[in-house]
Amino acid sequence: MTSIKPGRAPSFLGGIGSAFAVIFGIFWTAMAFSITRHSPFGGVSIIFPLFGILFIIMGVVNAVYNFRQATQKNRYSVLDITDSETEPDPLNERFGPIIEGHVFETHQGDVEFEAHDDGTRDNRRPRFCPYCGDDLGEDFRFCPSCGKRLPE
Template sequence: MRSVKPGRGPSAMGAFGSAVGVIFGVIWTGAAASMGAPPFFLAFGVLFIIVGIVQALYNYKNATGENRFSAFDITEDGEEPDPLDRRVREEPLPEGAYRFCPYCGAKFSGDFVYCGKCGKRLPDLEQEG
Protein backbone atom coordinates (compact mmCIF):
# COMPACT_ATOMS: atom_id res chain seq x y z
CA MET A 1 0.00 0.00 0.00
CA ARG A 2 1.27 3.42 -0.87
CA SER A 3 0.83 6.21 1.61
CA VAL A 4 0.50 9.91 0.94
CA LYS A 5 1.76 11.72 3.98
CA PRO A 6 2.03 15.37 4.86
CA GLY A 7 5.57 16.52 4.17
CA ARG A 8 8.03 17.01 6.99
CA GLY A 9 7.86 20.75 6.50
CA PRO A 10 4.12 21.04 7.15
CA SER A 11 4.44 18.45 9.92
CA ALA A 12 7.16 20.48 11.58
CA MET A 13 5.04 23.57 11.24
CA GLY A 14 2.14 21.71 12.80
CA ALA A 15 4.33 20.60 15.70
CA PHE A 16 5.58 24.13 16.13
CA GLY A 17 2.04 25.45 16.06
CA SER A 18 1.00 22.91 18.66
CA ALA A 19 3.90 23.89 20.89
CA VAL A 20 2.89 27.51 20.51
CA GLY A 21 -0.65 26.49 21.46
CA VAL A 22 0.67 24.87 24.63
CA ILE A 23 2.72 27.93 25.44
CA PHE A 24 -0.33 30.05 24.74
CA GLY A 25 -2.37 27.90 27.11
CA VAL A 26 0.23 28.25 29.85
CA ILE A 27 0.31 32.00 29.37
CA TRP A 28 -3.47 32.14 29.29
CA THR A 29 -3.70 30.15 32.51
CA GLY A 30 -1.14 32.34 34.20
CA ALA A 31 -2.98 35.44 33.09
CA ALA A 32 -6.30 34.08 34.27
CA ALA A 33 -4.76 33.22 37.64
CA SER A 34 -3.61 36.74 38.13
CA MET A 35 -6.88 38.08 36.68
CA GLY A 36 -6.49 40.83 34.20
CA ALA A 37 -2.79 41.38 34.29
CA PRO A 38 -1.95 43.88 31.55
CA PRO A 39 1.37 42.15 30.58
CA PHE A 40 -0.65 39.27 29.20
CA PHE A 41 -1.99 41.39 26.39
CA LEU A 42 1.56 42.35 25.56
CA ALA A 43 2.70 38.71 25.60
CA PHE A 44 -0.29 37.74 23.47
CA GLY A 45 0.68 40.23 20.81
CA VAL A 46 4.38 39.33 20.90
CA LEU A 47 3.60 35.62 20.59
CA PHE A 48 1.49 36.11 17.51
CA ILE A 49 4.10 38.37 15.99
CA ILE A 50 6.72 35.63 16.47
CA VAL A 51 4.43 32.98 14.97
CA GLY A 52 3.65 35.28 12.08
CA ILE A 53 7.35 35.86 11.37
CA VAL A 54 8.14 32.11 11.49
CA GLN A 55 5.27 31.27 9.17
CA ALA A 56 6.23 34.06 6.83
CA LEU A 57 9.81 32.73 6.67
CA TYR A 58 8.58 29.19 6.13
CA ASN A 59 6.25 30.19 3.33
CA TYR A 60 8.84 32.45 1.77
CA LYS A 61 11.38 29.61 1.75
CA ASN A 62 8.83 27.29 0.18
CA ALA A 63 7.86 29.88 -2.39
CA THR A 64 11.38 30.82 -3.47
CA GLY A 65 13.75 28.14 -2.19
CA GLU A 66 15.62 25.77 -4.47
CA ASN A 67 15.14 22.81 -2.15
CA ARG A 68 11.61 23.25 -0.92
CA PHE A 69 9.83 21.37 1.81
CA SER A 70 7.52 18.75 0.39
CA ALA A 71 3.85 19.30 1.01
CA PHE A 72 3.23 15.57 0.58
CA ASP A 73 5.42 12.49 0.72
CA ILE A 74 4.38 9.39 -1.20
CA THR A 75 5.95 6.31 0.37
CA GLU A 76 6.04 2.82 -1.02
CA ASP A 77 4.85 -0.20 0.87
CA GLY A 78 7.24 -0.97 3.73
CA GLU A 79 9.38 2.08 3.08
CA GLU A 80 7.72 4.01 5.87
CA PRO A 81 4.72 2.19 7.25
CA ASP A 82 1.66 4.10 8.33
CA PRO A 83 1.32 3.82 12.14
CA LEU A 84 -2.41 4.46 11.97
CA ASP A 85 -2.85 1.78 9.34
CA ARG A 86 -1.29 -0.77 11.69
CA ARG A 87 -3.57 0.33 14.50
CA VAL A 88 -6.65 0.11 12.34
CA ARG A 89 -5.70 -3.37 11.17
CA GLU A 90 -5.19 -4.70 14.67
CA GLU A 91 -8.78 -5.82 14.67
CA PRO A 92 -9.53 -6.87 11.13
CA LEU A 93 -13.01 -7.99 10.23
CA PRO A 94 -12.83 -11.79 10.51
CA GLU A 95 -13.47 -13.98 7.52
CA GLY A 96 -17.12 -14.79 7.21
CA ALA A 97 -18.18 -11.70 9.14
CA TYR A 98 -20.28 -10.78 6.16
CA ARG A 99 -23.16 -12.93 5.17
CA PHE A 100 -25.56 -12.76 2.32
CA CYS A 101 -29.25 -13.43 2.41
CA PRO A 102 -29.90 -16.60 0.38
CA TYR A 103 -33.28 -15.23 -0.73
CA CYS A 104 -32.61 -11.67 -1.81
CA GLY A 105 -28.81 -11.44 -1.72
CA ALA A 106 -28.67 -8.58 0.76
CA LYS A 107 -25.28 -8.19 2.39
CA PHE A 108 -25.13 -7.76 6.12
CA SER A 109 -22.82 -8.30 9.06
CA GLY A 110 -23.60 -9.50 12.53
CA ASP A 111 -25.79 -12.09 14.10
CA PHE A 112 -29.17 -11.36 12.56
CA VAL A 113 -31.93 -13.91 12.59
CA TYR A 114 -34.06 -12.26 9.94
CA CYS A 115 -32.99 -10.53 6.77
CA GLY A 116 -33.24 -6.76 7.08
CA LYS A 117 -34.24 -6.40 3.44
CA CYS A 118 -36.73 -9.15 2.67
CA GLY A 119 -37.58 -10.17 6.22
CA LYS A 120 -37.15 -13.91 5.69
CA ARG A 121 -35.62 -16.05 8.36
CA LEU A 122 -31.94 -16.61 7.77
CA PRO A 123 -30.16 -19.94 8.10
CA ASP A 124 -28.15 -20.32 11.27
CA LEU A 125 -24.55 -19.15 11.30
CA GLU A 126 -22.11 -21.91 10.58
CA GLN A 127 -19.92 -22.61 13.52
CA GLU A 128 -16.33 -21.95 12.59
CA GLY A 129 -13.15 -22.57 14.54
Protein backbone atom coordinates (compact mmCIF):
# COMPACT_ATOMS: atom_id res chain seq x y z
CA MET A 1 0.00 0.00 0.00
CA THR A 2 1.24 3.46 -0.89
CA SER A 3 0.14 6.51 1.11
CA ILE A 4 -0.10 10.09 -0.04
CA LYS A 5 0.45 12.51 2.83
CA PRO A 6 -0.09 16.26 2.99
CA GLY A 7 2.91 18.53 3.21
CA ARG A 8 3.92 20.11 6.48
CA ALA A 9 3.49 23.68 5.20
CA PRO A 10 -0.19 23.24 4.16
CA SER A 11 -0.91 21.56 7.49
CA PHE A 12 0.76 24.38 9.40
CA LEU A 13 -1.15 26.95 7.33
CA GLY A 14 -4.38 25.06 8.10
CA GLY A 15 -3.53 25.29 11.79
CA ILE A 16 -3.00 29.05 11.49
CA GLY A 17 -6.33 29.37 9.67
CA SER A 18 -8.01 27.35 12.41
CA ALA A 19 -6.55 29.65 15.06
CA PHE A 20 -8.08 32.61 13.20
CA ALA A 21 -11.39 30.71 13.10
CA VAL A 22 -11.25 30.32 16.90
CA ILE A 23 -10.57 34.06 17.30
CA PHE A 24 -13.47 34.83 14.92
CA GLY A 25 -15.71 32.45 16.89
CA ILE A 26 -14.89 34.22 20.14
CA PHE A 27 -15.59 37.61 18.52
CA TRP A 28 -18.84 36.29 16.99
CA THR A 29 -20.04 34.81 20.29
CA ALA A 30 -19.36 38.02 22.24
CA MET A 31 -21.05 40.17 19.60
CA ALA A 32 -24.03 37.82 19.26
CA PHE A 33 -24.59 37.78 23.04
CA SER A 34 -24.45 41.58 23.22
CA ILE A 35 -26.68 42.16 20.17
CA THR A 36 -29.34 39.55 21.01
CA ARG A 37 -29.37 40.18 24.78
CA HIS A 38 -32.63 42.16 24.72
CA SER A 39 -34.28 40.35 21.83
CA PRO A 40 -38.07 39.96 22.02
CA PHE A 41 -37.68 36.46 20.50
CA GLY A 42 -36.42 34.00 23.10
CA GLY A 43 -34.60 31.57 20.81
CA VAL A 44 -32.60 34.21 18.96
CA SER A 45 -30.50 35.06 22.00
CA ILE A 46 -29.42 31.41 22.17
CA ILE A 47 -29.14 30.38 18.50
CA PHE A 48 -26.82 33.13 17.21
CA PRO A 49 -24.22 32.74 19.97
CA LEU A 50 -24.28 28.96 19.41
CA PHE A 51 -22.88 29.54 15.92
CA GLY A 52 -19.86 31.20 17.50
CA ILE A 53 -19.44 28.37 20.01
CA LEU A 54 -19.67 25.85 17.15
CA PHE A 55 -17.00 27.86 15.28
CA ILE A 56 -14.74 27.75 18.33
CA ILE A 57 -15.15 23.98 18.79
CA MET A 58 -14.55 23.24 15.09
CA GLY A 59 -11.57 25.60 15.03
CA VAL A 60 -9.93 24.01 18.08
CA VAL A 61 -10.39 20.46 16.73
CA ASN A 62 -9.10 21.47 13.28
CA ALA A 63 -6.15 23.39 14.78
CA VAL A 64 -5.12 20.40 16.93
CA TYR A 65 -5.32 18.08 13.90
CA ASN A 66 -3.40 20.41 11.57
CA PHE A 67 -0.65 21.37 14.03
CA ARG A 68 -0.20 17.71 14.95
CA GLN A 69 -0.05 16.83 11.24
CA ALA A 70 2.56 19.55 10.69
CA THR A 71 4.81 18.54 13.59
CA GLN A 72 4.60 14.76 14.12
CA LYS A 73 7.05 12.34 12.54
CA ASN A 74 4.43 9.92 11.15
CA ARG A 75 1.65 11.95 9.57
CA TYR A 76 -1.86 10.79 8.72
CA SER A 77 -2.53 9.70 5.14
CA VAL A 78 -4.80 11.77 2.96
CA LEU A 79 -5.08 9.02 0.36
CA ASP A 80 -4.03 5.37 0.44
CA ILE A 81 -3.30 3.60 -2.83
CA THR A 82 -3.99 -0.12 -2.43
CA ASP A 83 -4.34 -3.08 -4.75
CA SER A 84 -7.31 -5.44 -4.65
CA GLU A 85 -5.38 -8.11 -2.75
CA THR A 86 -4.68 -5.78 0.16
CA GLU A 87 -8.11 -4.17 0.38
CA PRO A 88 -10.95 -5.02 -2.04
CA ASP A 89 -13.17 -2.25 -3.35
CA PRO A 90 -16.70 -2.66 -1.88
CA LEU A 91 -18.34 -0.82 -4.80
CA ASN A 92 -16.56 -3.07 -7.28
CA GLU A 93 -17.78 -6.12 -5.37
CA ARG A 94 -21.36 -4.81 -5.25
CA PHE A 95 -21.78 -3.50 -8.80
CA GLY A 96 -19.37 -5.73 -10.72
CA PRO A 97 -15.99 -5.24 -12.35
CA ILE A 98 -17.04 -3.85 -15.77
CA ILE A 99 -18.60 -0.40 -15.95
CA GLU A 100 -19.03 1.28 -19.36
CA GLY A 101 -16.45 -0.83 -21.17
CA HIS A 102 -13.31 -0.04 -19.18
CA VAL A 103 -10.71 -2.45 -17.83
CA PHE A 104 -11.12 -3.16 -14.13
CA GLU A 105 -9.48 -5.53 -11.70
CA THR A 106 -11.78 -7.84 -9.71
CA HIS A 107 -11.36 -8.44 -5.99
CA GLN A 108 -9.54 -11.73 -6.69
CA GLY A 109 -6.94 -9.88 -8.76
CA ASP A 110 -8.28 -11.17 -12.10
CA VAL A 111 -8.17 -8.70 -14.94
CA GLU A 112 -11.47 -8.03 -16.68
CA PHE A 113 -11.28 -6.81 -20.26
CA GLU A 114 -12.92 -4.09 -22.24
CA ALA A 115 -16.52 -4.70 -23.34
CA HIS A 116 -17.68 -3.60 -26.79
CA ASP A 117 -20.99 -2.01 -27.76
CA ASP A 118 -22.30 -5.30 -29.19
CA GLY A 119 -21.82 -7.03 -25.80
CA THR A 120 -18.72 -9.02 -26.78
CA ARG A 121 -15.48 -8.83 -24.85
CA ASP A 122 -11.95 -8.43 -26.06
CA ASN A 123 -9.98 -11.20 -24.33
CA ARG A 124 -6.52 -9.97 -25.31
CA ARG A 125 -4.40 -9.00 -22.35
CA PRO A 126 -3.99 -5.28 -21.83
CA ARG A 127 -0.47 -4.18 -22.72
CA PHE A 128 0.17 -1.88 -19.80
CA CYS A 129 1.26 -2.45 -16.23
CA PRO A 130 -1.78 -2.52 -13.90
CA TYR A 131 0.38 -1.10 -11.09
CA CYS A 132 2.21 1.83 -12.69
CA GLY A 133 0.60 2.14 -16.15
CA ASP A 134 3.82 1.74 -18.17
CA ASP A 135 3.65 0.19 -21.67
CA LEU A 136 4.56 -3.50 -21.86
CA GLY A 137 5.83 -5.85 -24.53
CA GLU A 138 3.78 -8.90 -25.58
CA ASP A 139 5.86 -11.47 -23.66
CA PHE A 140 6.73 -9.50 -20.49
CA ARG A 141 6.19 -11.24 -17.16
CA PHE A 142 7.54 -8.36 -15.04
CA CYS A 143 7.08 -4.62 -15.51
CA PRO A 144 10.33 -2.97 -16.66
CA SER A 145 9.37 0.26 -14.88
CA CYS A 146 8.20 -0.79 -11.39
CA GLY A 147 9.51 -4.40 -11.37
CA LYS A 148 6.28 -6.00 -10.14
CA ARG A 149 5.16 -9.39 -11.45
CA LEU A 150 2.35 -9.02 -13.97
CA PRO A 151 -0.90 -10.95 -13.44
CA GLU A 152 -1.09 -14.14 -15.52
